[in-house]
Amino acid sequence: MRTVVVVGGVAGGMSAAARLRRRDEHARIIVVEHGEEVSFANCGLPYYVSGEIEARRSLLLHTPTSLARTLRLEVRSRTTATAIDRTARTVTLEAPDGGTELVDYDALVLAPGAYAVMPPIPGIDHPRVRTLRTVPDADAIRGWVTDGAQRAVVLGAGFIGLEAAEGLRHAGLEVAIIEAAPHVLPVVDPEIAHHVRVELKAHGVAVHEGVAATTIADRDGRPVVTLADGTVLPTDLVVLSVGVKPRSELAAAAGLALTDGGAIVVDADQQTSDPFIWAVGDATASVHAVTGVVAPVALATPANRGGRVAADAIVARWATSRGTAEGVDSTPGQHSDSTESAEPHPAVNALDAGHRRSPRPLGTAIVRVFDLAVGMTGASRRALDGQPFHTARTHSGHHAGYYPGAETMHLLLHFAPDGRILGAQGAGRAGVDKRIDVIATAARGGLHADDLVDLDLSYAPPFGSAKDPVMMLGMIADNVLHGGLTQHDPAVAIDPEQQFVLDVRNPGEWERGHIAGATLIPQPQVAESVDRVRELAAGRPIVVHCASGFRSYLAHRTLAAAGMPSANVSGGFTSLAVLQPQLVTTD
Template identity: 45%
Template sequence: MKIVVVGGVAGGASVAARARRLDESAEIVVLERGEHVSFANCGLPYHIGGLITDRSRLLLQTPASLRESLNIDVRVGADVIGIDPAARTVMVRDVNTGREYAESYDSLALCQGADPAKLPLAGADLPGIYVLRNVHDMDVIKERLDAALTKAASSPSAVRAVVIGAGYIGLEMAENMRHRGADVTVVELSDQIMPPLDKEVSIPVEQHLRSRGVELILSTAAVAFTQSRDGGLRVELNSGKTIDADLVILSAGVRPNVSLARAAGLELGERGGITVDTHMRTSDAHIWAAGDAVETPHTVLPGAWLNPLAGPANRQARVAAENMCGRETEYSSTQGTSIVKVFDMTAGGTGATERQLEREGVPYRTVHLHPSGHAGYYPGTSMMHMKVLFAPDSGKLLGAQIAGFDGVDKRLDVLATAIRLGATVHDLETLELAYAPPFGSAKDPVNMAGFVATNVLNGDLRLWYAKDFPQAVEGARIVDVRTPDEYEIWHIPGAVNVPLGTLREASEKWDVSVPIRLYCAVGFRSYLAYRLLVQRGFNDVRTLSGGSHTFRFWHDVAPVDVDGKTPEIAYAEAADIVSAAQGSGEMVELDCTGLACPGPIMQLAKAMDGLSSGGEVIVSVSDPGFATDGPAWAASKGHELRSMTPQGSGFVATFRKHDSASAAVAPVQDLDQVSFVVFSGELDKVLAAFIIANGALAMGQKVSMFFTFWGLNALRREDPPRRERKSLDKMFGMMMPSGPAKLPLSTMNMAGMGPAMIKKVMHEHSVQTLPELMNAARDSGARLIGCTMTMDLLGIAESDLLEGIELGGVATFLGEAQKSGTTLFI
């Protein structure tokens, strides 16, 4: 038997090698148009970037080595220009001599792969514009980059590189040229990078790229290339902008190489690839095909798909070779498992994406979660971003995507295996996976995905999704159950802050028929809140899938400071902000690696509280979100961010403390706040205060209410817990009204008859009672502050007050007043 293989890289070399292992007597000829066979094409960008220094390590086999080890006749520079299926011959042109000859076959394997997509743009053939597909391309690109870097070493300007296309290869090239010191710009037609992932999973990688100094221009196309006077290149964009470059890499995708198959009359599929059966046989009984040019069934989606991936190409080649040699082996499907390294980050996916499921009309459910790569208390981990898609009836896994810094590949492989075996989310719950603190958690992220998805299927959890905002929250109470500090840094528009610990009391007066949409940072606290509320009879409650992390990724938003301004510090190789203010010499080093939000902020705030003005905290954080949360927190507190430098998955940042009187760093206030000093303990006056407060809140203003002297009675409990009190304190307690329901009128009190009459009139006119107005104000974010000095004077303890009341002194009030355009004394 004579086997001829067209193409000698991944698929072709595998066909030839497997066929030889099965049939020692076969004559095997490999025809490769290029200069090299069996090279590591996935490693090409890393030689350009200098990570793989020895070029020869990319050349896995040579014609000589294949002849010696497997007795395979490998011919490089052999371009197959035609196939005659009837005569079972191929026509070959020697690219070096031009000689043409016919080569016969008994079985033919087409393994030509795919070619880079050609952009029909003016100037696309100019010197300095390249695609990366083979070893020759790698050598030419590296030579151009080396020359540009040598030239730039003697000039003040840096090497400028532009990558067209933000797929995996484009991003690998961007990373490696950035490693070499080039200024890199990536231009992408889509509104996201990495098409194999859904948008919200791609955003953290996008942020990481920017943090490493790569400029991303999305939703933009290149329209032309021209040569500049200095010998460089100019890239013209459809936005009207132009970019100067020393070299350009075109990475706009690939197209299946099917010209030979089409000319030979072989059947092609709907997606333009070669049609094959499960034996990898084409429509001709003597011709097989494998690799990037064939269409194979998808593991999850209907129909046949193109999947230009090295792993499937090698497995398809093995199946083709076995069937050529008489073995009935089948290739079942391709699920498109892929992964990419981008600087310190890893991202990948398997199975179907949400976009594909929607386009193909396949029903699905989704969960998002943000677990750590390994135990948070063990150094070196950070949050990963997982998305799992599954069938709404059976829970069968349909797809998964992950972006993170450690442990991404092994979780992706587990999920890929589960999809291949037809597993459900219930199976994920029960998987027993390797655990030790350096490698994972007792509840592995894969298990956690199973827990959350199963809760959804069982009806223990109902979700709302960031992609459906704002429609998903229309007519609903949006409740943020995070801490006040987290809420202040950033929150979803229209949300009220009800920390989880206060939710039981706060929800007592809520109408159970009003829809509630919950969220927290990643979804765990809001899940607890969800279970609390549904068991208290609330009818329509949902929690945000993936929490505020996923929301911010989906809507691509950064937190804003208390003045409504985005922090100036963003993503840079090393951002330094220098102030004229002098430090005190105090310095604290803080290790927050392994802590997820809000851990780093809470630890930073605690360390800053222990410093005098001018002291500095150097904090190491592994949470990538700290890039925006840290500056926003500093701006909200009046402190100074002096530097933030990327390190691993996170950052090392230096903050300097400033007291509230420091005019040099005090944030500019927009005075969109109303402050009250409530010192009256009379019903009508306190009513007026809360009516005005709720009106201000309804208009979008912030409200701060400082209760002192007799005004504190409005905040007292009717039935405070028993405690030991001095006789004078008891006397005051007996004489003063206990709570808002017991307050007298300022006039016409008539020994308590007046308040009863006014309450009856209010009820008849559907006016909210004072307790209802107080709850409404607190639910809408009003700060209710009790004066500690007056509490001491009148013998009122914190336990005597309603839950959720803050305590403060004169400085607290003055700080609130400084932020207010209006201050009322009632």
């Protein structure tokens, strides 16, 4: 009988263990989890804190008893793997009572997860400072809320921080969120983060960006957070969400290859530098599909997929070999009898030699911030720094505008000069998840940005538009890549003294706000005004914009036909006003 030890439960570890059982009916599978709960919905913790998920038991997906009954797994909760002997292929386990056990393994899967980063802030050990990564964390925070907490400070405005802030506000607390980076949700571009900031403030959350917490003091048993700008925030609790780091000490002590950042190095089979050890989840490093950066991707989907891949790789090894790999003998006397025959055990559901491997991740993710959804896939502008790329932007309804209830959705698509999809982001009250997932699927399938025009998407007025926003992004990309559209990046400075800025919106839009120094000529009048434009431009480069980019594209083409090249502002005034608000006036 072969023995597989899985160190760590939750997403990656439990996926590996469950898949292994489905592939091998007779293997002994031991799951070791240092915490109390071996299988819980960690992504649901903020919604338990808020009260949206009422029952704690809803978070507990499986118990040791249910796993033993349904999958015949040996689950050791509150047990720690303390050492690995790679030569003897044994792992040392420490039980809750302090006793130790030496367990032989034929395959070892490491799924230790990650630690919450604890910044070196005086007072970070205050008893009312918690992370939000485990059920006990959520229990503590919800307990404080139930006991009458009125104020909360959230340190870190990434995905978990935003979800925590939303949850605590839903629970009725006054909430302040602190982000040391220049803007909330630093993984997205500033123009998308703008909508997050607006939504937070609209729901009464105090937002502090570009400033870090420097101390956490105690006042009558409650924390007092002081920021670098001198702001003092008395509070009843602090949620810490400034990032995670790989829990890789066990792997390091065993001599497995790690990245400079401490993540476990794995290949596409999730195999480590030891041919009998695999690793999955937040402790592992992946090569980003777009940037090529090697780093952990702390998301549930890659962790679950990695567990499945590791299990399949283990079974494929068993089904096709005597158990040797890269010159390492698999036949110490006390190990499995799998080397007695080259034939796979009949209980092993063999895979073909081309079993599925882990793809390079795109980092597709989404977060709800009150009534706003914010999603992303691929690389952000910051991640693409130094690389040439174009950006298409749309600000359109999530379904047909004439059908009641259309909500504005802000989308952007980064693409390479050769058309490769590099990344996409979106923010809106409806429809964002669908569009980001469509673009992520297109990117995974190797489609180029201009191929989005040809997608065959479902359409009816309550659900979308005949020209879906994703298709519109593709049309913009097609125009950029194949001629007909020169864009001006709204993040790049505009100087009306050095450039002729042509606003082709209507007078009502102009009065509500416009670029200082711009000239208003509504789009229907541009064709009859080309001589005036030429005279006013006086040889200066022409930058044309409307509200979102479509009317100005028409003007852009009209000017081109008259022999006047111009640049159309990508995303129009909507994007300009967000990225360069200092240019906007109502005078």
